[in-house]
Amino acid sequence: MADPMRIRASVVGDATEVKVLMNHEMETGQRKDSAGKVIPAWFIQTVTATHNGKPVLAAQWGPAISKNPFLSFKFKGGAKGDKVQITWVDNRGDKRTDEATIA
Amino acid sequence: MSKSPLRVRARGILLSAATALAVGAAFAQTSAVDEIAKYRSALQEGNPAELWEARGEGLWKTPRGPNKVTFEKCDLGLGPGVVKGAYAQLPRYFADADRVMDLETRLVWCMVKLQGFTEADAKKNPFGGPNRKSDIEALVAFITSESRGVKMNVAGTHPKEDEAYRIGEKMFFFRGGPHDFACATCHAEDSKRIRLQDLPNLVKQAGAQKAYTTWPAYRVSQGELRSFQWRLYDCFRQQRFPELEFTSDASIALTMFLAKNANGAAFDAPAIKR
Amino acid sequence: MNMRIIGWTVAACAAVAVVGCATKPTDAEVSAKATQMLKTSFKARGQAGLDRLDQDETQKLCTEYATAVPPKDVVTKVEKANFAAIKWPADGKYLGDWKKGERVAQEGRGKQFSDDPKGPVGGNCYACHQLAPQEVSYGTIGPSLYQFGKLRGYNDEVRKYAYGKIWNAEAYNACTLMPRFGHSGILSEEQVRDLVALLMDPDSPVNK
Incomplete structure (x- = not known):
């Protein structure tokens, strides 16, 4: 199973700023190993974020995103104590969901 | 620069063309260095080293090994289980082992003595790679993060600590291999570069402080968190030396030399580097 | 003392x-x-055996005087012994192909335990020196060699000096930081000649 994300969410003015670090190899499928064999593609394809259960962000990702990706975004609203939930799904169908409380 | 003005006049046309070229190159280079600096500062936010820190904290608190005990009885020099500020006073002499140890050596010692791992198992995977995460590097990330902001205070007063420092200093200047390289070849002068990479002068306090307090670091080019043991290991690889053994006496002595030279500076790692 | x-x-x-x-x-x-x-x-790995830690006389002396100015007799001893060991090209030709020399100057691989022992092996000159002005990614551990031949003159004396210096820098400057590329078997005679051409050929970008 994939390792947990690090999520920070805090109120900035009338918006909530969310910063997420994800654990993922993000292998492009373009690289070869030392024996010359192609390393199969393995990357996060979709990322979704919800605020108290309501979607606030949906993203489609590809192999151009770096290993161990960092994602930062803002959405309107949100208050201290609310829950922000992030989910990613990769091209192998592996997924991971983590939650943070807005500070 | 000792270009004679006479020659400038004599070859005025030719030289001014050459000067224009040189200025162009200098400009391209300054801007390249600036762009690298910008890239580095953009990376500061969201350092993936935090992922290693989180995993390491979990490992520190989880019962592990044949004895199924946590690291809570592991003494990093400030008492059993004390992590806060521990890295800033390492390496140091440990009476129970009768040896000077750096962090990684002490972790291996605790894994063997407390958790019941064999030494070979404890040292099996010191540096991670794809699909091969290193527990040691995660523990190092967590423990070093607990010294962020703490001033480096390596004692070096015990006779064995003093000896390790002096041996480390000698090793720093030891020239060998097909290229005659020593650590000092690249790291004993101010304001030098290898290609475009700035080289710290590690024999001066300011240089040692800046370098030592920013390791371990997440290397973006490798997608891995790298410990100080790795830093030494890979320097020697590039020096064309044989392979430095993990937690070897030489690695500890060199760490002692560099860590003590960094005394007085606030520790500021895990950092992020290209 | x-x-x-x-x-x-x-x-x-x-x-x-x-x-x-x-x-x-x-x-x-x-x-x-x-x-x-x-x-x-250390342990032996790949092409890097433990014998790489056995110092020759030059390495020993330069380690001993690493933090001090070496005394005159040591300087003379190191330079004399290394000069005597230079293998000059049999046909007396110092100049090779500057285009190949540029590739040798750019190549950073070779002799590391992680490198393929079958090659390539380069001089990695740009790591420490400025050479052709088109390459902006150069180091500053050694002096700039831009316009090397143009400033010194395109003659056999300078060509020979360049060859000898690349082959064994310790022959000219005791305890220099520069590797002894020919002497220590890092570069071949042909590669050293190509580097001399990079420095000394009037057509080389170094002299433009």
């Missing part, structure tokens, strides 16, 4: 005769220990 220092240490120890004296090793003892400790701290 060395004898006097040792003598003085012994006398001080005898006078004080308490713990501590015996545990403070002399500089020479620390050096010997460091050399010994290095040998037990």
Whole structure:
């Protein structure tokens, strides 16, 4: 199973700023190993974020995103104590969901 | 620069063309260095080293090994289980082992003595790679993060600590291999570069402080968190030396030399580097 | 000089005769220990055997005087021995192909335990020197070699000097930081000639 994300969410003015670090190899499928064999593609394809259960962000990702990706975004609203939930799904169908409380 | 003005006049046309070229190159280079600096500062936010820190904290608190005990009885020099500020006073002499140890050596010692791992198992995977995460590097990330902001205070007063420092200093200047390289070849002068990479002068306090307090670091080019043991290991690889053994006496002595030279500076790692 | 220092240490120890004296090793003892400790701290891997830690006379002397200016007799000794060891090209031709030389100057691989022993092996000159102005990613450990031939003159004397310096820099500047590329078997005679061309051919970008 994939390792947990690090999520920070805090109120900035009338918006909530969310910063997420994800654990993922993000292998492009373009690289070869030392024996010359192609390393199969393995990357996060979709990322979704919800605020108290309501979607606030949906993203489609590809192999151009770096290993161990960092994602930062803002959405309107949100208050201290609310829950922000992030989910990613990769091209192998592996997924991971983590939650943070807005500070 | 000792270009004679006479020659400038004599070859005025030719030289001014050459000067224009040189200025162009200098400009391209300054801007390249600036762009690298910008890239580095953009990376500061969201350092993936935090992922290693989180995993390491979990490992520190989880019962592990044949004895199924946590690291809570592991003494990093400030008492059993004390992590806060521990890295800033390492390496140091440990009476129970009768040896000077750096962090990684002490972790291996605790894994063997407390958790019941064999030494070979404890040292099996010191540096991670794809699909091969290193527990040691995660523990190092967590423990070093607990010294962020703490001033480096390596004692070096015990006779064995003093000896390790002096041996480390000698090793720093030891020239060998097909290229005659020593650590000092690249790291004993101010304001030098290898290609475009700035080289710290590690024999001066300011240089040692800046370098030592920013390791371990997440290397973006490798997608891995790298410990100080790795830093030494890979320097020697590039020096064309044989392979430095993990937690070897030489690695500890060199760490002692560099860590003590960094005394007085606030520790500021895990950092992020290209 | 060395004898006097040792003598003085012994006398001080005898006078004080308490713990501590015996545990403070002399500089020479620390050096010997460091050399010994290095040998037990590395393992052979790939093309990098433990014999790489065995110092030759030049490495030994330059380690000994690493933090001081080496005395005149040491400088002479190092430079003489290394000059005598230079293998000059049999046909007396110092100039190769500057285009190939540029590739040798750019190539950073070779001789590391992680490198393929079958090659390639380069001089990695740009790591330390400025050469062709088109390459902006150059290091500053060594001096700029831009316009090397143009400034010194395109003659056989300078060509020979360039060849000898690349082959064995210790012959000209004792305890220099520069590797002895030919002497230590890093580069072949042909590669050294190609580098001389990069520095000395009027058509080389270095001299533009």
